[in-house]
Amino acid sequence: MRVVGTDRKLVLKPPKKRLLTKRGIELMSNTEIIFQTPGVGGALACVVIVALVVCYGFTLRWISRGREDQTGEPPR
């Protein structure tokens, strides 16, 4: 039960239904969990590496398309 209301009137209200328990919220809010969970770092590493490969790939394509954009001819 939690106490809500103003200075003049205090009302007792039943707790709201939550998806996670108080302990669960505590755990989730603890950033250390993210740092400690095995695999999270690896997954992030993979995301960074894949993003970089895609980015570099598109840049090469952009350079290659310079010919097409200027002359209308596709690159050889």
Add this chain to the structure above:
Amino acid sequence: MSNIDPDKMVDQLTRPIRKTSAFYYVVVLALLMAVCWGLFAWTCQLTRGLQVTGLNNSVAWGVYITNFVFFIGISHAGTLISAILRVSGAEWRRPITRAAEAITVFALVLGASQILFDLGRPDRALNVILYGPLRSPLLWDVVCISVYLLSSIFYLLLPLIPDVAILRDQRLVLGWRKELYRILSFGWDGNPEQKRRLEKTIGIMAVLIIPIAVSVHTVVSWIFGMTIRPMWHSTILGPYFVVGAIFSGIAAIIIAMAVLRKVYHFEGYLKPIHFNYLGLLLLTMTALWFYFTLAEYLTIGYGALPEEWHVFEAKVAGEFALMFWIMVGSMTVAFFLLLFCRSKWPIGGTVAASLFIVVGMWIERYTIVVPTLVKLTGRGYPPGMYYPSWVEWSITGGSIAGFILLYVLFVKLFPIISIWEVEESEEAVVEKLANMKRYFPCVSSAPTES
């Protein structure tokens, strides 16, 4: 440089690709044999386990990790130096950037492979990705090295595109090479829009690669620095490693340039002035290295904390003293060579100093990695000892040979001096002189405009 006819220049710079001497085959064969010997030693290690090495429970990091730090340091040669010179508008960089950028890529590949040798079970390298928590410096290292390797390959590839297009259009190049050049030229025909886009991308990459390169060696140092061990747990280790990396990197470039100049007769492109300028950079880095080394050792020696004193004493006056003083001696000789012989004998002086530096830096890496583990007593660790075995030396030799082999094969496939960048050097001179007019307002007319 501007007096050379463009066609003649293309002919000279692509000659190593078109013509192969018997000496080249001998070198490749010798290097292949050394690589095979290294692979044989690795096979022995894989079949019989790490017991064939000098590594043990106390000293789990030895020659392989020394090589790892050394190669990652060498890898700072290219990309970082090339990027710094590009960003700072140093026009003399033009003939040397590619030779430097190639060093980066191959040194990174060989450096990363040392971790696989050290693991004993290479398949377990995947565990870093599968189970690595975000707080692990090992994972940071994997990310940084992967990002640096990808970026360095990209940064090497970008200025290669126009040169590869030149090779693609040559009639003498046939077969699979022609196909390779067609793919790697990315439809380049040198129109102004492509050129604008390429130069813009190279400019952005040159800026981006500097923090990436610095982060790599900083994170490599944190593998040691984040552990609470004597003479590793130090805030200075990050910058100390970065300075050492740039230092050994420049030395590696100078050696590579001297070999290329001699073997392929690039005297018209790699001139004494290039060696002199790089020698000046090297001299600055030597002074910085001495400053960092003094700061590190004096602080620890003066403080004389019991745990650190064991390691310090072993390095300076104990079982590692010979290696330590060879390292200090090498750097001192290099410093004086650069100071007194650089301007008189720019090539001989800088190359000799670079050889001393490369050897000295390998020893420095060894004296960082091993003594701390050997002398780590008093916390329940058994007294350590470490004597590298023939397997470790063979794999080290094979790795060095592998690095040179990759470089030699690269020179056979691609122009090691950037043709288009050297071709544009005349325009660069005009631009530079026009800029100089802006620096010195008393000069009424630019000399180039006449």
